[in-house]
Amino acid sequence: MTFAAEITDRATALVAVLGTDVETQDVANHVALLSDTDAVTLAEAAAALMRCAELAQVAAVGVIAARSTRDAGHSGLAQSRGHRTAVSLVQELTGAGKADAARKVRVGESLLRVPEPIAETSVDTPPPAWDAALGAALLEQTITAVQIDAIRQGLGEPVVAEGADTSVAEAAADAWALAAEQLIAEAATVTLDELRQTARSVRDRLDPDGAHRRFLERFERRSVRLWMDADGNRRGSLLFDDEGWLLAQTMRDNALRPRMGGPRFIDSAESERAVDLTADERTNDQLTYDLFLDVLRAGTLADAEAVFGTRQAGVRLVRVVDDVMAHTEDGLVTLPGAVADQHVCESGYAPVTVDGRGNPLDVGREQRLFTPRQRIGLALRDGGCMWRGCERPASYCEAHHIDEWSADSGRTDIDRGILLCRFHHMNLHHHGWRITRDAKGDFVLHQPGDNVGETTIVLRKRLPLTYAWAGNDPPPRRFRPAG
Ligand SMILES: [Zn+2]
Ligand SMILES: [Zn+2]
Incomplete structure (x- = not known):
């Protein structure tokens, strides 16, 4: 089936549910009268049509990006339209936020790396890029653009030591390509966050030196900032290193486990606690806050002399x-x-x-x-x-x-x-x-x-x-x- 025929089919399916004579401004009211089945069918049909539109959009964005590289200078496509980068032009064209526009550009670029479907490859044809499978999966619509981006971001680029010969580079590309294929297969069964996380773990396995370097970089970036905003809200922002994050996450998860659908409870005391916690009127975020503050306070009391000298870390x-x-x-x-x-x-x-x-x-x-x-x-x-x-x-x-x-x-x-x-x-x-x-x-x-x-x-x-x-x-x- 041609792409045009596919679009037409999907649009027809959508119109079949909506009817042909509904005015644009009446769509919401009209949909409100649909049966349950029709409402579900409509949502499905709309999603299918959107996947087609997304494919077209991402392809176009990829081309825009390719024609707006830094090398192109002022004659670049985005640049000639008064934008500094392709992302900026895409933002304007699609009304997307900056992060979303950047994502579209990344996916569009990887789409361009899909090799031409030629039966006989000549000897001079360079091997397909390691991420070709990602673009191909998008074309086949087995995976969404957001999922592809999660995989790409998580996997990063193949890492080859400086001065290594071509065979090493090829081996790295093969390893990354295999990982991409495995993650594509995984994508259908996991959440987006899990997919991104898995892709990161795979990269760490493929590149242990890089994993260690990234660990240290995250440690360097660790920070706590406290400030008061214009409305007088007391705010804080935490940037964790890996270990700190694990500690904080474990503390929170243990405390909130009954609310987060954790494992069943074996003893009755624990299940009672679970009931109490479920009934607690505090939100999860409030409970986490109270827990962290309790721990902080307990810590300052314990270490009052050693850490803070004679003046206790308190507020007078x-x-x-x-x-x-x-x-x-x-x-x-x-x-x-x-x-x-x-x-x-x-x-x-x-x-x-x-x-x-x-x-x-x-x-x-x-x-x-x-x-x-x-x-x-x-x-x-x-x-x-x-x-x-x-x-x-x-x-x-x-x-x-x-x-x-x-x-x-x-x-x-x-x-x-x-x-x-x-x-x-x-x-x-x-x-x-x-x-x-x-x-x-x-x-x-x-x-x-x-x-x-x-x-x-x-x-x-x-x-x-x-x-x-x-x-x-x-x-x-x-x-x-x-x-
Ligand atoms: Zn109490
Ligand atoms: Zn009191």
Whole structure:
């Protein structure tokens, strides 16, 4: 069948579903009335027609690129139309974004390398390019342009050491050509990301020196940037090296596994955790954020002396008594008072008396700070976040003072403190939850807005801890050491 006949066939199939008398502006309304089957057929027919159009477009783009090389100078096709590069012209012609236009150019170029289908190849004909199979697969429409590009990008160009003879170069081209064919076969069964990833792994296998060099280059590019945008959003961007990426990815995947359709759970405790996590109202991105921050914080606490010297890597806040806002000592960034409340629980405070112009008259001693010994006591008693259903271990927790902070309150008593993970501690201070306790009784959580104690939740100790402290009975005989 000719290409023209194929286009006509596909257009006819599409019109057959749509009907011949629908006006352009009525297409959406008309489609809304189609049956399920017709809607599916229409989407299929449209995709088939688009593949034809894409083939034509990519071929044209390839020719444009070939006629717009740097060597062509001002007489190049793109250049003569006022564009610096073929990508720029393609962007204008197709309305595509820059990355998409560049992709079209790459695919178009590889299409041009498909050898002419001549039966008798003369001796002078150069061997087909290693990526000929990619262009051929596109022509046969067994694979889409996006998939081809993923393979091309992943595989890169065959690598030959400088000064190697032709046989080495040919062997490399053969190896890359074989890999391309294998990846084309793979393309039908994997996602685009997997295809790209597989192509990269194959390249690393074919070119181990290059793999190592790229690994080191990625390591060199590692970075964390933090900034505040014009709208006051606090932003960060991370560029990982390979190992860091694996660590971060593993951390995230382990924590979110139940949500990401991971393997089934073998023990019941784990499957319960899975149910909890599925019901958690936080988004995956929020959970990942909370996890990373918890780990960062745990790390800064552990290494406080070694890494940061005497001044802990913390943020010191300034709050005027009874002011609803607070601000950072460094940078004077304003923050809600609830953040300051939470900080007071965690890090204590130093009262400073000032005159009307802010001149300090007296700097008091740090107060209301749980000492490291008291924190050990809290960890021992609570074993981790005491919020109902939360599993965060003690090392990830902050100590919350259940008595509201005021300028003259001051008792730092572990009976009045409770461990909460950062997320739940924040939730408490920002959303009006309260925790109370009568003497040494159970801690009781009060829902927001409940001042009379109608909607309360008793925060129970972790069961293993209950056993640990209550158990004066001898253990069953079989658990006793022999003798
Ligand atoms: Zn608190
Ligand atoms: Zn918690």
